[in-house]
Amino acid sequence: MWQLLKKEFLHILRDKGLVIFILYAFTLDVYMAAKGFALIPEMISIHVYDEDNSLESRELIHRIQPPAFQRPVVVADRERVDQLLNESKTVLALIIPHNFGRDIHRGDAELQVLVDGTQSTAAYLSSAYLNSVIARYSEEVMGHGAGDVPRIETRSRIYFNPTARDEIFEGINEFFMVITLIGMILPATILIREREYGTIEQIMISPLSLWRFVLMKVVATTLFLQAMIIFSYTFVLRLWLGFSLKGTIFEFLLLSLIYGIATTGISFIIASVARRFSEIGMLTIAIFAPMLLLSGGWVPPEALPEWLRRMTVFSPLKHFMSLGIGVLIRGAQFKLIFSGIIKLLILGLIMLITGFVMYNRRISR
Numbered sequence: 001m002w003q004l005l006k007k008e009f010l011h012i013l014r015d016k017g018l019v020i021f022i023l024y025a026f027t028l029d030v031y032m033a034a035k036g037f038a039l040i041p042e043m044i045s046i047h048v049y050d051e052d053n054s055l056e057s058r059e060l061i062h063r064i065q066p067p068a069f070q071r072p073v074v075v076a077d078r079e080r081v082d083q084l085l086n087e088s089k090t091v092l093a094l095i096i097p098h099n100f101g102r103d104i105h106r107g108d109a110e111l112q113v114l115v116d117g118t119q120s121t122a123a124y125l126s127s128a129y130l131n132s133v134i135a136r137y138s139e140e141v142m143g144h145g146a147g148d149v150p151r152i153e154t155r156s157r158i159y160f161n162p163t164a165r166d167e168i169f170e171g172i173n174e175f176f177m178v179i180t181l182i183g184m185i186l187p188a189t190i191l192i193r194e195r196e197y198g199t200i201e202q203i204m205i206s207p208l209s210l211w212r213f214v215l216m217k218v219v220a221t222t223l224f225l226q227a228m229i230i231f232s233y234t235f236v237l238r239l240w241l242g243f244s245l246k247g248t249i250f251e252f253l254l255l256s257l258i259y260g261i262a263t264t265g266i267s268f269i270i271a272s273v274a275r276r277f278s279e280i281g282m283l284t285i286a287i288f289a290p291m292l293l294l295s296g297g298w299v300p301p302e303a304l305p306e307w308l309r310r311m312t313v314f315s316p317l318k319h320f321m322s323l324g325i326g327v328l329i330r331g332a333q334f335k336l337i338f339s340g341i342i343k344l345l346i347l348g349l350i351m352l353i354t355g356f357v358m359y360n361r362r363i364s365r
Helices: 002-014 016-035 057-063 078-086 100-106 122-145 166-197 200-204 212-242 251-271 278-295 306-314 316-328 337-361
Strands: 045-052 092-096 112-115
Touching: 002 016, 002 112, 002 166, 002 212, 016 212, 016 278, 045 057, 045 078, 057 092, 057 100, 057 122, 078 092, 092 122, 100 122, 112 122, 166 212, 166 251, 166 278, 166 316, 212 251, 251 278, 251 316, 251 337, 278 316, 316 337
Parallel strands: 045 092
Antiparallel strands: 092 112
């Protein structure tokens, strides 16, 4: 058994292409997901046509500052605004009408914001940020002239991520996806290689039983994957990206082991269908894409149709992400997420048993 486990480790380490891909996935891929793009607007171009040219209008323009926006560019006429939008040279255009300075003190001032909706996400986020700037300025002006009229002061408090850094969620989200992808590909790769090398027939007639043969492969891939998780957690998430994670590595490893039951079952299903090594990638994408859609990592479950939202309970990645975020970001104790762990374990056992039965039938033909 020990010699067989050693053989599996050597097979993994000698596959240079696979090792390079795994190292890239757990390092650069996680880093680029966290730092490569931002979900909040940065340096959005904006042009202003100020018909009022009052103290209040100039103060409003002064409030539009980097890093969310570029320095506002004042244009001389309305036709220039239309030209800039038609040529996609600006994302936002702010029109300040006559008598804005007078009307804002009356509480009935109007502004016009024109948005280039070609890139819908950027247009939505940038216009929302500009609306918040305008609303904050309006509240300040109205508050100064309100006298003794009671006012409601709003104070925002953000739990678990006080600085609202989207890179923390994006980096950890990619970390979960990499664990899923490698957890599916690595065992399937080792199982298919035995068929390509022609050694599966020799194993079938040897005194070694099938379950021991499979067990050693699963143990080898699991230990290798856990070692990569420790490496990425310590050197990429904590040191390189500087994430302040509340959960310990031991808690997350235990959660990853439970999740590994599900990914190993999926890898058995892939190995039972694929006939050669080149088919593993295509089958993995065919399974991973629906899991990703139902996980809530890219699309919130609330944004899905009702029938798709009900199917999220069958996605092990959905449960893993919910539990993993609870452990790493919220610092949730296991007693608080125990019911979720049981659901993930049951789902994983179903997939593992199904996958093993399918693989056993495939190699017994």
